[in-house]
Amino acid sequence: MPTCTEDPSKEPEPIKLSALSNVSAGRQVPLVELSLQNVTYAPLTTKASSNGKTSGRKRTTVLQNITTTISPYKLTAWMGPSGSGKTSLISIAADLTKSGDLVEGSIITVNGEEGKIPKRIVGVVWQDDLLLTNLTVEENIYYSARLKTPESCSDEQVSAVVLETMIELGLTDIRNSVVGSPLGVVRGVSGGERKRVSVASELVVRPSLLLLDEPTSGLDATTAQALIGTLKVLSNMGHSIAVVIHQPRTTIYNMFDHLLLLSQGSTVFNGNPSKAREYLESCPIVGELPPETGLADWIMDVIKEDEQRREAAMLASHWAEYINKESVHSMISDSLRKTLSRSMSSLHELHAVPKFNNSFRTQLKLLTSRTMKQQRGERLTMTAVILQLLYLFFSAVLWWRLPNNTARTFERNSLLFFMIIAQANGIVISAVTVFQRERALLKRERAKKMYGVSSYFLGKTASDMTNNVLLPVLYGLVVYWTAGFRPTFEAYLKFFVAFYLTLSTAQSMGLWMSIAIPNMQVALVLAPPITLFFMIMGGFYIPLQNMNRGIAWASWISFARYGYSALIINEYAGRDIPCLDDGEASIAIGTGVCPLPGEEVIASLGITGVAESYWFNIGMTVGLQVMFRVAAYIFLRRAE
Numbered sequence: 001m002p003t004c005t006e007d008p009s010k011e012p013e014p015i016k017l018s019a020l021s022n023v024s025a026g027r028q029v030p031l032v033e034l035s036l037q038n039v040t041y042a043p044l045t046t047k048a049s050s051n052g053k054t055s056g057r058k059r060t061t062v063l064q065n066i067t068t069t070i071s072p073y074k075l076t077a078w079m080g081p082s083g084s085g086k087t088s089l090i091s092i093a094a095d096l097t098k099s100g101d102l103v104e105g106s107i108i109t110v111n112g113e114e115g116k117i118p119k120r121i122v123g124v125v126w127q128d129d130l131l132l133t134n135l136t137v138e139e140n141i142y143y144s145a146r147l148k149t150p151e152s153c154s155d156e157q158v159s160a161v162v163l164e165t166m167i168e169l170g171l172t173d174i175r176n177s178v179v180g181s182p183l184g185v186v187r188g189v190s191g192g193e194r195k196r197v198s199v200a201s202e203l204v205v206r207p208s209l210l211l212l213d214e215p216t217s218g219l220d221a222t223t224a225q226a227l228i229g230t231l232k233v234l235s236n237m238g239h240s241i242a243v244v245i246h247q248p249r250t251t252i253y254n255m256f257d258h259l260l261l262l263s264q265g266s267t268v269f270n271g272n273p274s275k276a277r278e279y280l281e282s283c284p285i286v287g288e289l290p291p292e293t294g295l296a297d298w299i300m301d302v303i304k305e306d307e308q309r310r311e312a313a314m315l316a317s318h319w320a321e322y323i324n325k326e327s328v329h330s331m332i333s334d335s336l337r338k339t340l341s342r343s344m345s346s347l348h349e350l351h352a353v354p355k356f357n358n359s360f361r362t363q364l365k366l367l368t369s370r371t372m373k374q375q376r377g378e379r380l381t382m383t384a385v386i387l388q389l390l391y392l393f394f395s396a397v398l399w400w401r402l403p404n405n406t407a408r409t410f411e412r413n414s415l416l417f418f419m420i421i422a423q424a425n426g427i428v429i430s431a432v433t434v435f436q437r438e439r440a441l442l443k444r445e446r447a448k449k450m451y452g453v454s455s456y457f458l459g460k461t462a463s464d465m466t467n468n469v470l471l472p473v474l475y476g477l478v479v480y481w482t483a484g485f486r487p488t489f490e491a492y493l494k495f496f497v498a499f500y501l502t503l504s505t506a507q508s509m510g511l512w513m514s515i516a517i518p519n520m521q522v523a524l525v526l527a528p529p530i531t532l533f534f535m536i537m538g539g540f541y542i543p544l545q546n547m548n549r550g551i552a553w554a555s556w557i558s559f560a561r562y563g564y565s566a567l568i569i570n571e572y573a574g575r576d577i578p579c580l581d582d583g584e585a586s587i588a589i590g591t592g593v594c595p596l597p598g599e600e601v602i603a604s605l606g607i608t609g610v611a612e613s614y615w616f617n618i619g620m621t622v623g624l625q626v627m628f629r630v631a632a633y634i635f636l637r638r639a640e
């Protein structure tokens, strides 16, 4: 049996924040006091009619007349039963709600001045952890830190704080583990560990205002206590921290300096946690705290019982009467308030901090390498390799070393088209699914002003153009030889250029679709038929000259048309196709002359005029690619 050297009675130690001083040397964390006064939040919601269909929109009051403060040097807890409005309050404090959703009369002040808090100095840890699943624990925290710290901090300094944060959150043992996702192929770290990585990713840059939505859920009691202890240390350094928490044990409860209790969107207590018991026991409907019952458990039971009385619930109205009668004292002593008011920056000064910590170049470098790592894990998987081997297997078996004669021209054409279909379809579908997953993370990080849309988009483009098409292009390069296409190096190179550009254009089209259609289900339903339609417009199934005039215009924006045309031209232009030994041309192409000029095969597919040029088709593919990328960028900007 292993010996246990830990003293079980020892309290878990909170973070030592020495490394922080390295990173923020000479940069005092700006002190921030956020006050909410009579805040009523009523977002617009879509009404569902009795038949399940949506019918109009109306406002739902989620929070009513909330008055509370999150102060520097104070650790605040927000407690209340499920649905009482705690998460909504986080969104309001972080300035993430639509301004029209706050009812007139709601006042929010930052350091005494009415206005919006700069998002860069706010950190939010949400209930759901949006992490990069193919990055390790350390990489997730590092990129989060690096994107939020100024360039003046060296990589070594940032790495030192990342390490210290990992040590204190107990993540060092799993620092090199891939985070993974519960439903993914790579199982990754446990739910509690994911939560700690999320917390570490925000904590690592020590934001002035830190809001955490149930950071202890999924953690064991010791880790939960260590985490709250860490937050306590941070608050002692001047950070303003609010934590949404469910039924904390007494040792955790005692660490809080301020408590806000919510019930059905209204305040039932706002003040010193040590006064909560006395106050609640003074309510006529509330009994005494039973012996051997945890204070937080009792508080939650009291609120839940009150909620069950529905219309007759009393606690909120009792609190409203109480604050009218009593002058509720500020949580901050007069002397501390004086010191604070001297050291608190004005709202104008807080907003004067540069918009982004890092230059465009650094953001681009970081986002490119982060996206590359994430996508490599998604695209260069064993499953993807097996899929390509399967395609390779039956492409080689069915189209093995095609004899170069007129009898086998059709098979040559069909293989060139099949290669586009097989690869482009998969590329479009995965472009749609992958971006839909990235969208939520992008939204959150953009809300925190971590980087600009342009640097994200360029970083993503760099990754899309390599990782996403690498295996499909490799497949094409091998099939070229197994099928016995035109055996010159120049033709091989031109095949590579045309095939690569066709697939990367399909990728760009998929990205555009996934941005333009925000609903994943709808995007996934629409992507295959749209892709198929553009493939039919490619000219294999219906030669271009036979296409219905009313729809033929669509072939001008079909990536498959230009890709297929370029591959066909590369295969046939400037060479004669021999006939079979008996001298008969066995396909009904052109004049039946023998040997058959390659140009006749090209013309038979409707590739005529300017389209007969390989470089025209390459130019059009590049043009389409640019068009889809620009459209995707514009849609992304508009979606913000």
Ligand SMILES: Nc1ncnc2c1ncn2[C@@H]1O[C@H](COP(=O)(O)OP(=O)(O)OP(=O)(O)O)[C@@H](O)[C@H]1O
Pocket (backbone or CB within 6 Å): 043, 044, 045, 060, 062, 080, 081, 082, 083, 084, 085, 086, 087, 088, 089
């Ligand atoms: N944008 C919105 N539109 C409509 N209803 C909303 C909106 N935001 C929140 N609500 C509703 O307001 C109530 C409070 O939601 P909120 O998520 O803030 O509660 P919570 O206290 O954080 O709950 P939990 O502890 O379960 O996370 C819920 O009934 C929720 O459905």
